[in-house]
Amino acid sequence: MTEHLPVLRAFQPAAAKRAVLFAGFFARFARLALGLLAAVILLPAAATSGQEERTFGTWTASCAPDFVCRAVTGIEPRLRLERHPLQSFWELAIEVSSPPPPYEQDPTIDIDETSETFGWYDESGPYGAANRFYFMGAKAQAVLDRMVNGQSATIHLADADRQRQAYSFSLRGLAAALLWIDEQQYLVGNERLTGVPPYGLLPANIDMDPSIVVPAALVEAHRADETCEPLEDLPNGRDSQVERLDDERLVAILPCGAGAYNFSSKVYVVTGGEFKLQHFAEFADHQSWHTSDQLVNAWYDPASRELVSFNKGRGIADCGSSGTWRWRNFFRLEEYRYKGECDATGDPGEFPVVYTAPPMPEY
Structure with missing residues (x-):
């Protein structure tokens, strides 16, 4: 079963069923189409080069040869924004050494003086690996909008011992890092959207063999x-x-x-x-x-x-x-x-x- 997948993931029929995760976003999708199609047309030439990397303030931006681009800050924990060439959405995630137990405490993100609290599973949760925690839905969109012009981000998560931890990151350089990635993916001027589950990853199952790669x-x-x-x-x-x-x-x-x-x-x-x-x-x-x-x-x-x-x-x-x-x-x-x-x-x-x-x- 290797059917051709649509380039614009946002337009797939199944994505329409996930409207509850990012209500109100569909009116914006049309404006992304030309930019994303242009990026895909130019992918072969761009993807032939090696990995490119730039530093902007406290953020490092990079684009891999497969044209997956990400902006990251911190080492452990690490805050990351990633965009796959086959989707128009940014993926907002934090990588931690001590994964939070499900339903223990609702995760919260503070951007300067504004706070958003996320529910489990439909709004946040681990994907691909237990220690990579993603934020989704309309609240994730609100957080991303504030991050671009914000000064600091603090993420509150329970650790494996059920102790609530606060992880703080500087947002200095993030706007420049995202603009650089927009240039690499030929998406300058397009809205920066987030909210959907990460591309190609299953919700994390702690019993799954970590050496197994699911296509x-x-x-x-x-x-x-x-x-x-x-x-x-x-x-x-x-x-x-x-x-x-x-x-x-x-x-x-x-x-x-x-x-x-x-x-x-x-x-x-x-x-x-x-x-x-x-x-x-x-x-x-x-x-x-x-x-x-x-x-x-x-x-x-x-x-x-x-x-x-x-x-x-x-x-x-x-x-x-x-x-x-x-x-x-x-x-x-x-x-x-x-x-x-x-x-x-x-x-x-x-x-x-x-x-x-x-x-x-x-x-």
């Missing part, structure tokens, strides 16, 4: 899928699971939807930078056997190489279905259970077997 194109394709809800709106939006299938392939289970007691995901097999959405056999009385591109309450066990699902027909799980697929260079259905009648009998999930695969030699 940005997969994250963006999943976000653009109109059949799934935005990760920031889902109670399970930070429960992605990415595991190694073998030396060359990964399995990525990415949240897609949520109900009262069922959580759906889409499953992708990733080979290098390529990825493919998986489809699975399912059974129901009214449909007989059919296929679906979503699994409910899915989990992959790397030890047994088994992918399992458990779809509750209702909360007490006296009816529903469950499946077990084992990785054998593809996901082979090993067993499927189903019970259509919700009769308050039997143990939860103990459904009748409707399919068992014949034995297959071990590899």
